[in-house]
Amino acid sequence: MTIKRVTFLQELLAFMGLEGRLHLDWISSAEAQKFVQVVTSFTNKIQSLGPSPLSGDFDMSAIVSSCEAVQDAASVEGG
Amino acid sequence: MQEQVREWLEQGKVDIFLGYKKIQGHPLPHCFTRDNLDESDDLVVGNARYSLEKMATKIAAEHKELKIGLLVRDCNQRALNVLYVWNQLRPDNIETISVNCCPSKLKEHGDCSYLEPEKAAPLKMMIGIDNNMDVKAAEEFGQEDRYKRWMYEFQKCLKCYGCRDICPVCFCKECSLEHTDLIATGSIPPEVPIFHLVRAVHMGGRCIDCGLCEDACPVDISLRLLYRKVNDIVSDVFDYKTGTSADQSPFNMLGEEVTLKPKPI
Amino acid sequence: MDFKLIPSTCSYCGTGCGVLFQVMDGRLVDTLPMKTHPVNEGKLCIKGWNLHEHVVSDKRLTSPMLKKNGQLQEASWDDAIQTTAEKLKAIIEAHGPDSVGVLASAKITNEENYLVQKFARAVIGTNNVDHCARL
Numbered sequence: 059m060t061i062k063r064v065t066f067l068q069e070l071l072a073f074m075g076l077e078g079r080l081h082l083d084w085i086s087s088a089e090a091q092k093f094v095q096v097v098t099s100f101t102n103k104i105q106s107l108g109p110s111p112l113s114g115d116f117d118m119s120a121i122v123s124s125c126e127a128v129q130d131a132a133s134v135e136g137g
Numbered sequence: 138m139q140e141q142v143r144e145w146l147e148q149g150k151v152d153i154f155l156g157y158k159k160i161q162g163h164p165l166p167h168c169f170t171r172d173n174l175d176e177s178d179d180l181v182v183g184n185a186r187y188s189l190e191k192m193a194t195k196i197a198a199e200h201k202e203l204k205i206g207l208l209v210r211d212c213n214q215r216a217l218n219v220l221y222v223w224n225q226l227r228p229d230n231i232e233t234i235s236v237n238c239c240p241s242k243l244k245e246h247g248d249c250s251y252l253e254p255e256k257a258a259p260l261k262m263m264i265g266i267d268n269n270m271d272v273k274a275a276e277e278f279g280q281e282d283r284y285k286r287w288m289y290e291f292q293k294c295l296k297c298y299g300c301r302d303i304c305p306v307c308f309c310k311e312c313s314l315e316h317t318d319l320i321a322t323g324s325i326p327p328e329v330p331i332f333h334l335v336r337a338v339h340m341g342g343r344c345i346d347c348g349l350c351e352d353a354c355p356v357d358i359s360l361r362l363l364y365r366k367v368n369d370i371v372s373d374v375f376d377y378k379t380g381t382s383a384d385q386s387p388f389n390m391l392g393e394e395v396t397l398k399p400k401p402i
Numbered sequence: 403m404d405f406k407l408i409p410s411t412c413s414y415c416g417t418g419c420g421v422l423f424q425v426m427d428g429r430l431v432d433t434l435p436m437k438t439h440p441v442n443e444g445k446l447c448i449k450g451w452n453l454h455e456h457v458v459s460d461k462r463l464t465s466p467m468l469k470k471n472g473q474l475q476e477a478s479w480d481d482a483i484q485t486t487a488e489k490l491k492a493i494i495e496a497h498g499p500d501s502v503g504v505l506a507s508a509k510i511t512n513e514e515n516y517l518v519q520k521f522a523r524a525v526i527g528t529n530n531v532d533h534c535a536r537l
Contacts, residue, residue: 063388066375069374070334073363075280111288163420165436166407186437195424203403298448299445303434352437352445353444
């Protein structure tokens with residue numbers, strides 16, 4: 059049940075462009091090594107993805123101007 | 138069709154019939170009753186779509202034994218199926234008359250406001266999402282581009298709750314979107330993208346792709362596309378086709394049946 | 403069991419979106435937008451969606467109220483109008499007609515708005531007339 063819900067959420071976030079930041083695992087309190095492994099690899103993965111686009115203030119005009127299509131349109135001569 | 142309705146009301150097959158009637162030039166939903174049998178001559182289909190099944194749910198909540206007849210298009214029928222699964226309506230108390238709807242070249246005549254969908258404006262195509270594109274096309278944008286385009290759409294939100302108020306399968310008495318601990322009050326747009334993602338998750342296993350939410354959105358957010366993706370996920374991951382399956386949704390509160398045998402103490 | 407759907411116009415702002423009231427057993431229960439209305443084409447703002455609550459609210463006033471001894475108490479129309487007229491006259495005598503401002507409204511008819519500005523200009527004697535939509 060949990061796997062289903064988490065997979066669902068992962069796919070939804072991926073559709074929106076926030077993929078790869080949710081991970082699910084089952085670790086018993088006796089499996090210390092596995093815990094270390096999972097946490098380290100996930101931490102590295104997150105660090106390589108960089109800060110979440112949701113952190114910090116949301117600046118719509120910056121987003122608009124950095125969008126490729128707008129940059130293309132603005133760079134057309136005489137346009 | 139009008140004769141059928143008149144017959145049903147006379148014979149007592151239904152106590153009321155929800156259809157449309159032209160009032161001052163507008164095709165509006167109307168409740169035809171046995172007391173005004175002559176009105177059944179005014180029954181029309183019209184091209185405006187209202188959520189008749191949501192009205193039926195409200196009526197059934199107060200008058201549990203009433204037999205209700207409805208004029209249904211394909212989308213209404215799917216909504217009814219979902220409402221049966223979630224115990225909001227009893228199939229024994231509902232009778233339907235189906236009408237042609239689907240915007241397909243194969244059907245000679247269709248009565249649906251989606252027959253000619255509106256084209257998206259140029260700015261929306263440039264930095265937002267085109268409402269008419271399908272899920273595959275929307276997944277072709279790069280990850281960052283996708284994020285920016287969806288955030289552009291979501292930050293237009295006015296928090297009018299129109300999408301929730303008009304949705305035929307939204308029936309919760311206490312909506313999480315109104316819970317002050319979950320969604321902060323006093324700001325517009327409402328906590329992007331949490332508000333919309335919460336709604337999208339709640340639509341998993343319930344949304345039947347009628348498009349009324351997109352029609353009701355004053356700022357034209359591509360809600361139908363988002364919920365279509367949600368239902369694609371539900372059908373891929375859970376093998377559950379909302380609206381046509383007779384089983385309970387994979388997201389129902391009671392969870393799954395336990396298959397492990399209890400261990401001996 | 404009685405279920406009626408009554409088309410009407412939203413009474414909040416000056417836009418005038420078309421709404422459909424759902425009346426069940428004589429009670430107003432819900433508001434829907436009118437999809438074929440040229441003004442809103444099936445969309446409503448949050449105020450429009452909750453119009454039915456405003457109409458059936460317990461907090462609606464049923465009679466004019468006057469402040470007596472620091473508390474609002476029910477009064478008759480004659481008393482209310484008389485008190486208002488006396489107080490306005492006193493203010494105008496003390497501080498001049500330009501100390502009074504008059505606000506017209508989008509919820510009243512054009513003819514009533516005309517009366518409002520006539521009242522301000524001819525009766526009170528001031529040009530301070532404005533409309534709620536400009537605020």
